[in-house]
Amino acid sequence: MQLTILQKNLHQGLNTISHIAEKNLSIPILNNILIKAKNNIITLAATNLEIGITKQIRGKIIKEGTTTVDAKIFSDYIALLPNEKIDIQLVNKQDLKINCEKYNTVIKGQNSEDFPVIPQIDKKISLTLSVSDLKIALNQLLFAINPTDSRLELTGILFDINDKNINLVSTDSFRLAKKEINFCLCSGTMDSNGLKIIVPLKTMQELARIINFPNDELTEDSDQIQIHIADNQILFVYQGVEMVSRLIEGHYPDYIQVIPTNFKTEIIIDRGEFLRAIKMASIFSANSNAVDLTINTDQQQIIVEAVSGQIGSHQAKLAAKINGQDNSIRLNYRYLLDCLNVLSANQISFKIIDDVSACKITLPGSEEYQYIVVPLRK
Numbered sequence: 001m002q003l004t005i006l007q008k009n010l011h012q013g014l015n016t017i018s019h020i021a022e023k024n025l026s027i028p029i030l031n032n033i034l035i036k037a038k039n040n041i042i043t044l045a046a047t048n049l050e051i052g053i054t055k056q057i058r059g060k061i062i063k064e065g066t067t068t069v070d071a072k073i074f075s076d077y078i079a080l081l082p083n084e085k086i087d088i089q090l091v092n093k094q095d096l097k098i099n100c101e102k103y104n105t106v107i108k109g110q111n112s113e114d115f116p117v118i119p120q121i122d123k124k125i126s127l128t129l130s131v132s133d134l135k136i137a138l139n140q141l142l143f144a145i146n147p148t149d150s151r152l153e154l155t156g157i158l159f160d161i162n163d164k165n166i167n168l169v170s171t172d173s174f175r176l177a178k179k180e181i182n183f184c185l186c187s188g189t190m191d192s193n194g195l196k197i198i199v200p201l202k203t204m205q206e207l208a209r210i211i212n213f214p215n216d217e218l219t220e221d222s223d224q225i226q227i228h229i230a231d232n233q234i235l236f237v238y239q240g241v242e243m244v245s246r247l248i249e250g251h252y253p254d255y256i257q258v259i260p261t262n263f264k265t266e267i268i269i270d271r272g273e274f275l276r277a278i279k280m281a282s283i284f285s286a287n288s289n290a291v292d293l294t295i296n297t298d299q300q301q302i303i304v305e306a307v308s309g310q311i312g313s314h315q316a317k318l319a320a321k322i323n324g325q326d327n328s329i330r331l332n333y334r335y336l337l338d339c340l341n342v343l344s345a346n347q348i349s350f351k352i353i354d355d356v357s358a359c360k361i362t363l364p365g366s367e368e369y370q371y372i373v374v375p376l377r378k
Helices: 007-020 071-080 131-144 201-212 271-283 333-342
Strands: 002-006 032-038 041-047 051-057 060-063 065-070 085-091 095-100 103-107 125-130 156-161 166-171 175-181 184-187 195-200 224-229 233-238 241-246 265-270 290-296 301-308 312-319 321-324 327-332 347-352 359-363 366-373
Touching: 002 007, 007 032, 007 041, 007 051, 007 071, 007 085, 007 201, 032 060, 032 071, 051 201, 065 071, 065 095, 071 103, 125 131, 131 166, 131 175, 131 201, 131 224, 131 333, 131 366, 156 201, 175 333, 195 201, 195 241, 201 233, 201 241, 265 271, 271 290, 271 301, 271 312, 271 333, 271 347, 290 333, 327 333, 333 366
Parallel strands: none
Antiparallel strands: 002 060, 002 085, 032 041, 032 065, 041 051, 051 241, 085 095, 095 103, 125 184, 125 224, 156 166, 156 195, 166 175, 175 366, 224 233, 233 241, 265 321, 265 347, 290 301, 290 327, 301 312, 347 359, 359 366
């Protein structure tokens, strides 16, 4: 193998995939990145056996070949080279000889035949959706998952696909986040019940990193991502990156039954003011995580309170537009902050039934994003 490539292109490619090549003592080859030069295409690949990522990068292939090298060593070294042309040559059958200006290096490699094959999935359903929408959705969903939950089906994001849209859902049993986004079905058919799949949290975190990673080579269709679904696998394709992952088996809880209705009080409040008040209250509720919210309809205000026997107490009175009856509820301030921090609208809608029922946060007049929180006992 012999090729020439710009440092910038190689560095970006390695940053995209090297994160998945975690330290693995039992299977050392998983610490490596596969480098393949074939059919005028330079491909980088990494896998942890649950997720496989490949990235195509631009360069000139003088001689075809394949090898693997330690992901961290190779990535760290390439990152330090100047943004100039790099000449890479395979020596001793598997080692990489790297020349860039005055820098000459040999990095020990391993036989590529030992590298796991990243599977090609049998695509049954293919669709596209907006990357902009997906970025927002993941930002508003990922925090609501507990990765250590013993119930595996809750350690991923539910894709509830029907003929109109996709409902993305995450929950840790104490709160639930739901985001509705549009999509375009490219191939395949769904039955009348639609399709439900659960994608692991780690996969969605990697996807979020890939679509948010700076890329100097974005094409005209850079706001579109392709998703291909098989029986137990999913493939994401975006700007020369392909990521295949296993799906989580099991049945996701009926989230529709969890979303409360018949609210008795609705509060429309400035998100920034509410966020500031919750942050202030959190200083005085570090041990219990509890903040008390009291809604006064006559005065059109919400009172935010927190008390600590060791620290002191805090109260804030915020103006709001309130419909319905007086109410109160005690919530975990961390759950409120998680939601308020990822919303960008000036105002939010906060709906309450009573102090023992789940409440809901949305944007005023919209159900596109819904955030459900279970209250704390007083």
